[in-house]
Amino acid sequence: MKVFKFGGASVKDAAAVRNIFRILSQLPESEELVVVVSAMGKTTNALEDVYQKAHQGQDFVPALEACRQYHQAIVQELFPDPGCPVYADVAAQFQELAQTLKTLQPDHWDQQYDQVISRGELLSSLILHHFLQTQGISNFWLDCRTCLRTDATWREGRVDWDYTEQQVQTVLRPVLKQQLVVTQGFIGGTQDGQTTTLGREGSDYSAAIFAFCLNAASLTIWKDVPGLLNADPKLFKDVTRYEEVAYQEAIEMAYYGASVIHPKTVQPLASKCIPLYVKSFLHPEQPGTVIHDCQHDKIAPSFILKQNQCLLSFKAKDLGFISEEHLSAIFQAVHAVRLKINMMQNSALSFSVCCDYDEARVQQLKESIGDQFIIKYNQPLHLFTIQNYDKASILRLVNGREILMEQRTRHTFQFVARPTETIEH
Numbered sequence: 392m393k394v395f396k397f398g399g400a401s402v403k404d405a406a407a408v409r410n411i412f413r414i415l416s417q418l419p420e421s422e423e424l425v426v427v428v429s430a431m432g433k434t435t436n437a438l439e440d441v442y443q444k445a446h447q448g449q450d451f452v453p454a455l456e457a458c459r460q461y462h463q464a465i466v467q468e469l470f471p472d473p474g475c476p477v478y479a480d481v482a483a484q485f486q487e488l489a490q491t492l493k494t495l496q497p498d499h500w501d502q503q504y505d506q507v508i509s510r511g512e513l514l515s516s517l518i519l520h521h522f523l524q525t526q527g528i529s530n531f532w533l534d535c536r537t538c539l540r541t542d543a544t545w546r547e548g549r550v551d552w553d554y555t556e557q558q559v560q561t562v563l564r565p566v567l568k569q570q571l572v573v574t575q576g577f578i579g580g581t582q583d584g585q586t587t588t589l590g591r592e593g594s595d596y597s598a599a600i601f602a603f604c605l606n607a608a609s610l611t612i613w614k615d616v617p618g619l620l621n622a623d624p625k626l627f628k629d630v631t632r633y634e635e636v637a638y639q640e641a642i643e644m645a646y647y648g649a650s651v652i653h654p655k656t657v658q659p660l661a662s663k664c665i666p667l668y669v670k671s672f673l674h675p676e677q678p679g680t681v682i683h684d685c686q687h688d689k690i691a692p693s694f695i696l697k698q699n700q701c702l703l704s705f706k707a708k709d710l711g712f713i714s715e716e717h718l719s720a721i722f723q724a725v726h727a728v729r730l731k732i733n734m735m736q737n738s739a740l741s742f743s744v745c746c747d748y749d750e751a752r753v754q755q756l757k758e759s760i761g762d763q764f765i766i767k768y769n770q771p772l773h774l775f776t777i778q779n780y781d782k783a784s785i786l787r788l789v790n791g792r793e794i795l796m797e798q799r800t801r802h803t804f805q806f807v808a809r810p811t812e813t814i815e816h
């Protein structure tokens with residue numbers, strides 16, 4: 392029993408969908424397989440734009456129409472028969488989406504976000520399901536909201552592992568014995584049948600949840616890169632591929648921002664020793680990277696950049712020393728507005744945190760504890776992390792940058808700096 396996850400890049404157009412069919416058709420027929428799929432290309436960003444416009448009372452129809460035409464063009468290329476049920480399924484998704492957008496309430500931003508944004512994965516999984524069907528790969532389309540149960544933490548649903556495991560075992564496992572299953576990444580369902588999402592780029596995590604609940608032999612995430620590299624090739628030069636990486640190393644890389652793997656993906660797999668393969672959907676014959684339970688010597692330094700950061704500093708209004716009581720008030724407030732702290736440091740009179748920047752959440756934070764603290768912030772900033780650093784790797788990144796905050800442990804070197812025109816000078 393295996394789980395495959397195909398992300399946005401691997402379903403971005405008709406050729407990409409055909410490529411998935413090619414990869415799947417090379418598997419032995421007896422292989423039990425769950426295929427987890429993300430929204431096509433940049434659909435999630437497009438839906439966020441539609442949603443924002445609709446919520447602000449602006450004309451969202453052209454943006455929605457562009458999204459519909461993008462999917463329609465892929466469908467027309469893949470399905471020459473206009474009678475194929477995919478046409479009705481896709482039309483129904485867009486009708487329901489338009490209806491939701493017309494009846495938005497002014498409040499409940501996060502809750503309604505999930506109802507809108509989740510359509511991307513419903514659409515892509517329906518298209519893939521029908522395409523495989525027409526190509527002779529009989530498969531079952533699973534609405535994962537019936538299995539993957541979360542609480543009602545909108546946009547970051549927390550998984551009910553007991554319920555999900557029980558549903559996966561009783562509903563999904565028997566189907567898998569008969570045929571391949573196609574389902575959605577990124578989305579889940581609450582007890583009362585509402586849709587949730589697991590956080591942006593959360594489809595890798597969904598796939599890991601299915602792998603965990605099924606005690607799968609492995610999870611493979613298919614990417615547009617040859618495997619897990621020591622840096623993002625879109626940002627850094629001279630990258631190298633790791634052949635194998637230990638779970639803990641991969642967990643740390645993902646945590647620090649190596650966006651090729653969603654940060655929550657590896658823990659569930661590690662807890663059951665399920666190997667995670669990162670492979671290229673462009674060159675499926677190549678080995679990629681395996682993340683598993685292994686011991687290896689210190690690996691090549693990895694370079695990680697988190698963009699769109701802000702540095703918040705807190706000073707007590709009476710200019711008192713920063714005490715544990717102050718820290719407790721700051722942490723509670725940061726947690727309540729759901730800002731994500733990536734690095735922190737305190738000094739006699741101030742406490743600084745580097746967070747993913749979100750204007751609305753920073754304003755909420757100022758409203759909640761602005762009476763106790765002088766709060767200042769600086770953005771946009773970059774957070775760099777070098778794992779397994781050495782002198783040369785630090786010089787490579789620090790060179791010529793204005794550093795606002797810096798920290799190092801035995802394995803990890805991190806600093807916050809202002810963005811510069813090029814990442815590597």
Ligand SMILES: Nc1ncnc2c1ncn2[C@@H]1O[C@H](COP(=O)(O)OP(=O)(O)O)[C@@H](O)[C@H]1O
Nearest residue numbers: 398399400401616619620622623625649650651
């Ligand atoms: N350490 C890394 N190794 C490989 N790719 C990385 C790394 N860090 C960031 N990336 C980026 O991750 C991208 C693939 O992940 P992602 O865009 O989430 O794929 P998908 O959405 O198709 O699942 C690559 O194109 C690459 O730019």
Ligand SMILES: N[C@@H](CC(=O)OP(=O)(O)O)C(=O)O
Nearest residue numbers: 398399429435591592593594
């Ligand atoms: N479509 C969602 C979930 C996801 O994981 O996508 P991808 O696998 O393309 O990163 C997003 O873009 O956030």
